[in-house]
Amino acid sequence: MDKDAKLLEVKGVSKRFGGLQALRDVSFSMDEGELIGLIGPNASGKTTLLNIINGYYPPSSGTIYLDRHRIDSLNPNQVAKQGVTRMFQATRIFPRMSVLENMLTIAYAVRRIPSRDIVQKARKILARLSLDDMIHEDAGNLSGGQRKILEFGTCFMANPKLVLLDEPFAAIHPELKGILEEFMIAHYEEGGTLLLVSHDIPSVVASCPRLIVLNVGTIIADGPTEEVVKKDEVAEAYLGGIV
């Protein structure tokens, strides 16, 4: 493999919805094994960017490469098969399917691990996320926090190359948040690559070595977390002196 090749390359991506310019010439890249925090005020374009990487929206202009393969014209299911998994801001699970079936669906669909290992892997992940007691329960019977954890767990089912997490810590109990953070950090330390979108600034600052700040669809800062949080424009746009 080319030593300089990036895992994810977003090059000059813009997105316009009618008269609204949601993203303007956004460019950044991610190396394999990076954990990046993507922050910004509401309506800054964070979720739109994830939706474009994920294949839900085509970019108005610009290109996206994953592992040197162009993915900006692929459907979401094709992007998932390339190894990009996603946790949504508003929880999306399959409520009438069991917890285990929720985990199995993505693994079978993306075909990134051998079929014989899938059930065992699901059980392992569910045990780590403290959902192993509810394995055959319909996902719709879980609490809000447990649903979020389940959706989080599905992202790690199929050896993902890149995990996109959109507000994983919003509206959940601190204990459950701790479980997610621990899992996320462990995945990162094992060499996983994650892009974390969150308004929980202390968590993002504590866990992400690199930070990208979006404001009104434009990247206003990108670099090591400790440097980015000190930038005046970042504080002015978003942080408001929290850090």
Added chain:
Amino acid sequence: MNTSIDLRSYWKKCRQVIEEKRALDLIFSLMSLLVIAILPIFLTSAYWHGVLVVAMFYALAAIGWNLLGGYTGQFSIAPGAFCLIGMYSSALLVHYWDWNPYLGIFMSVVSTATIGLLLGWICLRLRGPYLALTTIAFAEIIRGVIRFSYDITRGDLGLSVPKLYGSGVGHLDYYYTFLLVVVIVQIFLYFLIKSKIGLYLQSIRDDEVAASGRGVNVVWWKTFAFALSSLICGLAGGLYVHFIGLASPEMGLLMNSGLIIGMAVIGGMGTLAGPLVGGLILHPLSEYVREFGVQHMVVFSFLIIVVVRFWRAGLYGSLKNILERLIFHG
């Protein structure tokens, strides 16, 4: 003492298997069909045998619709139209070219699967009322084409076709043929739903956006569900036409599609046994309430409203919830 421990651990193992394989549906389906299999020993009236054959036809059509509506979440209102296509596919081949009825039924399956595939492709990006309206329009086109192609189909007069087992008085041959087909379809669907294909279909039903984001090829599997569901309705239609000996466009009436969907919903949509239970209970019941004369549809419709109001999960769906609570949660 040892025996009681053995029994307890055996029961625990059984519960685990049922829970993991979700076999409760299949067990209940097969038990219901076993009851139907032995019913002629006690119920000797040829009339009621005939009623139950028609009930199994409706159950089969409801089972077919349930794959699309109940398991995949695509609310098509055209199951009657696919039964109609199945009926006429075989009827025309047998009537004009003297095809063997079995071959005719096979062609019913092929033609409905093909047309289902086409309808599925047309409906790919449609949801909710748009999908429902499109399928209604499709059903009306099919019925209209058949009604007005008088030179070929004899329109509303219908097309007479030979019966599968000749024109004897009894219905037991048909009874067990339909029963066998329903058993085979139920077992096939159980394994399909339990497989990864079943996971894909149900994930589309629950959340299409999330399903595509998790690697499910929504376009392909929705089209597949349309084709397979249509195929089962076509199979039901093909068998039915060689039972009643007449292909008539009446089967394509929206009321018939409503009846088929009603059976799946009242039995328990999205369950394996629900449509079977719906068909086997509702059709004989509608025959039974015929003694209310012209009011029988009012009585029947009232019963439907009561069930939908108080047992949203359907008759079998509600029973299943109770059984699951008893088996898995003590």
